[in-house]
Amino acid sequence: MTSTEGPAQPAVRTRDAARTKAEILTVATREFARLGYAGARVDEIAARTRTTKRMIYYYFGGKEQLFTAVLERAYSRIREAEQLLDVEHLDPVAAVRRLAEVTFDHHEEHPDFIRLVSIENIHEAEHIAASAELSRISSPAIEVLRRILDTGRASGLFTADVDAVDLHAMISSFCFFRIANRHTFGALFGRDLVDAGRREHYRTMLGDMIIAYLTADRAA
Amino acid sequence: MTSTEGPAQPAVRTRDAARTKAEILTVATREFARLGYAGARVDEIAARTRTTKRMIYYYFGGKEQLFTAVLERAYSRIREAEQLLDVEHLDPVAAVRRLAEVTFDHHEEHPDFIRLVSIENIHEAEHIAASAELSRISSPAIEVLRRILDTGRASGLFTADVDAVDLHAMISSFCFFRIANRHTFGALFGRDLVDAGRREHYRTMLGDMIIAYLTADRAA
DNA sequence: TGACTAACTAACCAGTCCGTACATTAAACG
DNA sequence: CGTTTAATGTACGGACTGGTTAGTTAGTCA
Secondary structure (H helix, E strand, C coil): CHHHHCCCCCCCCCCCHHHHHHHHHHHHHHHHHHHCCCCCCHHHHHHCCCCCHHHHHHHHCCHHHHHHHHHHHHHHHHHHHHHCCCCCCCCHHHHHHHHHHHHHHHHHHCHHHHHHHHHHHHCCCHHHHHCHHHHHCCCHHHHHHHHHHHHHHHCCCCCCCCCHHHHHHHHHHHHHHHHHCHHHHHHHHCCCCCCHHHHHHHHHHHHHHHHHHHHCCCCC | CHHHHCCCCCCCCCCCHHHHHHHHHHHHHHHHHHHHHHHCCHHHHHHCCCCCHHHHHHHHCCHHHHHHHHHHHHHHHHHHHHHCCCCCCCCHHHHHHHHHHHHHHHHHHCHHHHHHHHHHHHCCCHHHHHCHHHHHCCCHHHHHHHHHHHHHHHCCCCCCCCCHHHHHHHHHHHHHHHHHCHHHHHHHHCCCCCCHHHHHHHHHHHHHHHHHHHHCCCCC
C-alpha cells in the first residue's frame, strides 16, 4: 500500500464532506452486504475508508442509521434505473418481455443490493419503516407495468386479469431467487443458477413464463 | 418464573442427553432465524434452554457447528415431508399443480426455515459445504418432478422442454419470495403477500403460471 | 455399594465492539 | 487577518461475547 504516498496522491487531506460521506456509504454498502447487519463491524467499515470511525457517527449517528442510509441510496439507484425504462412504444407482449428482461439484468448486475434486501427482510424491514424517504416513495416500474397491462387487456392480447403489483412480484421472484439463493441452490442441486452459460436460457425462460401466463386460455 | 418450582415441575433435574440436545436445537433454530447468524447470541440461546451454555459447546463444539446442526435438522424435515409426496397417480397437469401447491404450503408453514435459508445464502452456503450430510443428499421432489415431466411430455400435454431442476427453481422462486421478502415488499408496495385473504389467490396464480408455461404454444 | 463416567453447572477470561469525550485543524467569513 | 465553525483525529470506556477452566452430580455397572 505504498502507492498511497505516490505523487499522484498528495498527502494533504482536503476536506470534503460530500466525498467523505459518499465513501463511507460505498464501503458500508459492501460490508453490510458481505456480512449482514450484525456481522458488519463499524471499526472495519471505518478502516476501509480514508477517514475514521468518528466520521461515521458524525455524519450518520450510528450503525443503525448508517444501514438505513445504505438502503436509501441503494433503493434510490434502482428508482433512477427504472425511470429510464422506455418500453411503452412496444406492443404489450414485447413490452412485458422487455420489462422482465430489464428486471432480470438489474438483479444480476446488483448482487449487493439483493443481499441488502435479504438482510433487511431478516430484520423485518424495520429500517425501511424508520426511513421517511423509503416508506414514502414507490416504484416507477409498477406504473409502467400497469399501463402495459391495461393496453394488453384492452386489445384482447392478455387473457389474465392480473394486477400490476402481483405481476411485478412474479417477475421479481424469479430474478431475486436466482441471485439470492444461488449458493444454497447450487450446493443442494448442483446447478449454478448464475452460470454465464445458462444466462440466456433463464432470461428467455422468465419471459416465456410471464407471457404464457398473461396470454393463456384460462377456460377451466 | 416461580412456576418452575411448582409441584408439577419437580426440582430434580433428570439427565437426558437426547432431550437436551433437541431442546438446544429447537431454541437455536428460533434464535438464528430471528436474528441471523451473527445476530444470535450463544448466551441467549443457552438462557432460553433449561441447560447452560457449556452444554452447547459440549454437544456441538461451537456456534458455527451449532448453526450447521440447525440447518441439517431443518433440511432433513423438508426431505421427510417431500417423501410423503403422493402425486404420481394424478394426470401430469394435476400432478404439477399439486406439487406446486404442496411447495407453496410448505413455505408458508415454515417461515423460520425460509429465514435460515436466506441467512445461509448471505454466508454463501458455507455451512452446507461444511456438512457432509447436507452436501450429500438431494431432494426427493426433483425426482418426482422429473417423472411427471416425462409423462407429460410423452403424452403431448407439455410443450415446454423444461428440465426438472429449472422448473423446481421456478416454483420455489415464487413461494420463497412471497415469504422471505414479505416485509420489504409490503413496506414498499403496500401489499402483504402473506395476507390470509389473498392466500388462495396466490396459490392459484402460481399453479396457473406453471401450467401456462408448460402447456403454452411456443411457436415463436 | 462404591468406583467410574457421561451429563451438567458456575464462574471466568481474553478479546471485541459500539459509541463518546476531548483535542485539533482546515476552511469560511467579516 | 483574526474569529468562528464545520470537519476530523485520538484514545479510551464499558458492556458484551464466544469460548474455556475447574469442579459437581446423576446414573450405571462390576
